[in-house]
Every structure is written in structure tokens, then in C-alpha cells.
Amino acid sequence: MKISFGLSTKIFIGFTTGMLFGLVAPEWGVALKPLGDAFIRAIQMLIIPIVFFSVAAGIANMGDVGKLKRVGGKTLVIYTVMTVCAGIVGLIVANVLQPGAEFSTAGVSVASASEVPTIGQFLLSMIPSNILDSMAKGSVIQVILIAVLVGVAMVLLGDKASAIKTLCDQASNVIMKLLDMVMAVSPYGVFALMAFSMGNYGLEIFSQVGQFILADWIGVLIVLLITLVVVVAYTKISPLYLLKSLGKVWMVTLSTTSSAATLPMSMKVTNEDLQVPSWITSFMLPLGATINLMGAAVYLSVLAVFAARFYGVELSMGQMVNVVMVGTLLAMAAPGIPGGGIVMGTLMLQIMGLPFELVGVIAGIYRVIDMGHTSLNVTGDVVGALLVAKSEGLIHCPEGVPVSTEPNQAAVTQ
Template sequence: MKGKKLLSMIFISFVLAIMFGVIFGPAMEAVQPLGTLFLRLINFIIVPLVFTSLIVGVASTGDIKKLGRMSMRTVSYYLGTTAIAITIGLVVGKLMMPGAGLDTPVSEQTIEPQEAPGLVDTLLNIIPTNPLMSLIEANMLQIIFFAIFLGLSITLVGEKAKGVYTFFEGFAEMMYSITNIVMKVAPIGVFGLVAPIVGQYGPAVLLPLLKIIAAVAIAALLHVIITYSSAVKLFAKMSPIHFFKGISPAILVAFSTQSSSGTLPVTIKCSEENLGVSKKVSSFVLPLGATINMDGTALYQGVCVLFVAQLYGIELSFAQLLTIVLTATLASIGTAGVPSAGLVMLTMVMTSVGLPLEGIALIAGIDRILDMIRTSVNVTGDASAATIVSALEVDLQEEREATQSVPSKHLAG
């Protein structure tokens, strides 16, 4: 299914899901198995797709310096935009005051505090003690680490490892083919995921907390329009309209599945077919982004932390706000791209500034809706990084070729 047709089908399915959800309400729970089927198909392909495509992507660079440069650009972009995202979330939360004057009672549910992982522990946990168990347990950071080192070893060994490279290249092509098959049921899956949610959450449930939903949505929109548009225009020389149109099928799937990792096959497909991202870049940047790039989650942290502080009448100092930015940025590296992982991350950030965790009970009630918004931003950020890194690699290659051609012209003269 080509990009434009896929977009049309997903969009139509999305609109129909909202309409049916509003009309039939909770009765739309009957179509939930369609969404579950789609999620299972996505989960079925995600580990082998990431593993094989990343090995091939790293090995095909043929240059360790080039891989190091690509890694540095990718990680720097991800961490930089994450810090910007949480700052935008804090500013919007400060201006809109979503928790001020809210008379909804705070649940007495006990929330267990989550300690923010230290930087050293986070880095050490990336290294698998048993790579096979990492594959079985779908530990994406450890899978990425294992795949990168396999790809590097293929490059270092050279000719003797050609058979191994050919095997994984063929395996990756098989996974791309399976992904294309799975994408054919994406519109049905989106309908099965969105309709029950719309039917479940009526206006009566949403109205008391509509302000925090609006705050997260506005922060997300500002980050997407300001940060990603500027970055794509400045570094990739691409029209933001073209970029958003090209990645829109992945955004809709992300909104429906609430999973960055689950949307990865669609993100790869849209980036390569619609945005012209090379396979070498997409196979490295996008799997890494689905695991460590959490811009949407970060801005959600900013809004929600201020929501809880305002709910309890607590004034946060500048030092505490800075702590929130740093904690959320570093914690995003270890946050898996799965539904509601941001809620766990929120307890870490709130603990770092001593806020009462009971306030999370209110947010938990609407977390699925907020998860839709933040996951859409996460995936858009992944695609923007892939687009920019791909464009920079092409520019560098053209510059090298031009430089190398100059001596030959002098010799010819």
C-alpha cells in the first residue's frame, strides 16, 4: 500500500472511528479485538525488524567514523529537542494553570514512588548480559546495543563476514515484506483502537480535566510547529508542509496505538518512501529514536508536574524547574516506547522535586488520551531526526566528492 493511499485509508478509518464512538458509545468495545489483532501483528514484527535492519544499517556504512558521526548527531538532536520539549511544557503549564482552582477530589489511591535512574545505571543497563534473553524479552535498548556491535563486527571482519551480512540483509528484506503485509490491515486496526476509546470517554468524564488535556495538546502543537518545522527547514532544507504530509500516516498510527515502538514499521516506511530518507539512516536513527526519543513524553511531564503543584498549591522554585528539565531529559533515555510508560516516568520526575504522588491518580484517569498526544509527538520527532541526519549525510558525501574532483581537474589542465 503506497504512502498516499495508506494515508487516505488511515484517515478515513480514523474519522469513522470517532463518529462511531460518539454515536454508539461504550458499545464500540465490540470492535476492540480488531485493534488488539493489529497490535499483536505489530509486536510480532517489531523485534526481528529492528534487529536485522539495524545490523544491516550499521554494517552497510562501511566506515566506523561515519557511524560515530551519525550517532553523535542523532543522540545530540534527540536530547536537545527533549530539553526544549519539557521547557515548552513548563511554560504552557505556567501560563494555562491547568491545576489551579480544580475542585475534583484527589484519589486516596497510594502511588508507589519511582526513583529516577542514575546516568551510570542507565548506561550500564544498555549492555545485555544475555543477548538472547534481551531478544526474547524485547528489551529494545539492549537489542539496539547488540545489533550495533554485530554490525560493527561485520565491518571490521570484512570479506570473511560477507556471508553473515548477506544472511541478515536477506532477513531484513523479508521483514520489510512482512511489514508491507501487516500495513494493509492498519486502517482496520486504527478503527479498532480509536472507536472504543472515544466510546469510553464521554464529555462527562473529560470536562473536569479538559484544561490539562488542552494544555498538553497546545504544548505538543507548539513543539511540533516551532521545533520540528524549524529544524527540518534549516538542516534538511525541506518544506515543513511536505514533511508533515509525508509522515502523517505514522502520526495517525502513533495516535491510535500509543506506542512509539509499535509505530516503528510505519515510521520507517513513511520516512523512506515519502521523505526520501536512506535505508542506512532510517535503520539506525528510527529504532534508536523509538527507544530514547521522548519529546512528547517530556512536554507531558512539564505540564503534569505543574498541574500537580498547582493542585496542591505548591510553588516550584527555578532550581526545582531546572531539576525537572534535567531529570526528564535523562530519564527519557531509559523510558521504553510502550503505552503509559510516561506515567511511570512522571513519578520519577515528581519524586525528584518532592511533589505528592497522589496527584497522579487524577492524571491516570485520562492518561490514555494524553498518551495518544505525546506518542504522536515522539514519532514525529523520530522522523524529523531521520530526515535531518539523512540530508546532512548526503550533503557531506556531495562535498567530499566535489573536493576529490578538484585535483583531477588541475591534473587534466
């Protein structure tokens, strides 16, 4: 009898066997890096079209300006509150555990300084000077802004823009089908990525800068627990059903460490398993993958306290408030790509007036903590969409399982 496995099961098999392969044959595991990179590139190739067409079509399908204002406002509030709270939790955990006192700076090279952007410069950088150039360079925030404006224009034009709206819907369907094709080989890509990680770093990676890793992971897990408790209490969804659904996403986040690369799976789970209407999913998740990075907020707070203790610097209450504020801004500006937090970490320490050569040490083990960051980031995106859908009365959870109240949702998820 032929045994058939679902995609999430295949990804889990690829994840676990990749880890074992990398430990047993580390040299061969490292040699598989190009295969893993090819998988990531195949996903990255489609990220810009996914973001543009999904966001534009999602906004256009809202149907009226009032709904756009309401859902857009809720999205920004939820994402901002999530990020700020994550930064506060990270700060508290770091101050309780106080990582950093037992490490030595010997042999640590000084990272090159980067120009720290002001808030004005950051906001200005969101506005593209050339639409095609923004897409070619993969400037996700700029592409999102373009897509939002196109979507709003379609809403305002109504039936006059029906042809463009249909084009965006159909283009979005084509891109998602291409993503299905890429995700069909994801177990092999995940296998290669995990084989490389374990072959390159080995288990000994977990013994280095242990206090920092511990504080970071504890902060991530606390924020994750709080987030899940809030969404379960508000939506009445079954905790086991929610964890089962999110587990499919976490298998991808733990291997790719990229919010953007996880977007296809997170959108699929949010739309099909959690029954969030496709127009909310298409609007919120691509946006969340760029600006709702709770894991990054936890990391930046822990890193600032870690570096301060490492160099014997006492942070005042005002400085700690600044850590959360700066961390929130940087987290919302962080690229949703593997290793993007290393750049943000350098900027965080430089803004806080702390030596930033420690980032050279963190970079060596960043993938270990980035697994938690990305998982929390994407969980926040999915949960945010679930909260908005519930607040709009678009889902209810009889017996703990989400059911859509939108007539067209059943057709979408089949």
C-alpha cells in the same frame, strides 16, 4: 468503476469511522477492544526483530568506522537537543498557563511507590546479561545495544563478515514484508482502537482536567511547530510536502499511541517519501523510537508544574532546572508503548518529591494527551533522520521535494 484507495486513506477512513462508531454505539465500540489489541500485538510481535536487524544492517551498511562515528554522533546530539528543548518548552508553557489550581484531590487513590533508578542503575540496565533473554522479554534498549555492537563488529570485519551482513539485510527484508502484511489490515485495527477509545471515554473526557490537557497539547504543538520550522529552513523542503508525508504517520500515532508500533510506517515514509537513505533510516528511527521522546519530555515538565500547583508547592529555579534534567533522562528511558508515560509520570513526581497520586487521575485521560506525545515523538525521529541526511549531503530539495543523491536509493524506494 472500481475506486482504489491508498493505505493512508484507508487508515484515515478507519480512524474517522471508528470515532463515529464509538460515539454512536459506545457499548459496541468497547466490545471491539480485543480486535484493536490483536492489531497492536501483531505489530509488537515484530518489533524486536525489526529493531535488531534494522539497526545491525543499518550500521553495517555505513561501510566505514568514520561514517559510523560521524552519523552516530550527530544522531545522539540531535536527539538529546530535541528532548531538552521540548522539556524547556513544556516548562515555560506550564508556568504561563499554571494548570492545577482548580482541581480537587477528593477520591484520588495513592499510587504505589516504585524504586527510583539512579543514573548508574539506568546505564547498567542497558547492558544485557543474556542476549536471548533480552529479546524474549522485549527489552528494546538492550536489543538496540546488542544490534549496535553487532553492526560495529561487521563494519570492523569488513568483507570477512559479508555473509552475516547479507543475512541481516535479507532478514530485515523478510521482517519488513511481514510488517507490510500486518499494515495491510491496519485500517481495521485503527477502526477498533478508535471505536474503543470513544466508546469507553466519550466526548466528556475532554472536559476533565481540562487545564492540564490544554497546557500539555499547547506545549506539544509549539514544539511541533518549532521542529517543522527548523527542518524546513535547513533542508528547504516544501512545508506542504513535509506535512503530507508526516500525515501518513500521524494517522497511525493518533490511533496506536505507540512510537514502536508506528515504526513500520515512519520508516516507510522517511525512506520512500522523504528519500532518506535506508541505512540512516534503519539506524536512526528504531533508536529514536526508544530514546527520542520529545512528547514525553513536554508531558513530564507540564505534569511536574501541574502537580506542584495542585498541592500549593512553589518550584524554585533550581528545581525547574532539575525538572528538565530529570524529564530528559526519563523521556529517553521511557518505553515506546501505549501508556508508558504513566509509569514515567509516577517516577517524575517521586523524584521531585511531589505526591504522585495525581497520576491516578492522569491515567484516566492519558490516551487523549498521549496521542499528541506519540505524534511529536515520531515526528522528531523522522525530522532527525532528515536533518542528518541533509548534513551528510545525501538529499537535496529542488522545488521543495526531497531527492536522494545516493545511487541505490531510487532502487530501494521503488
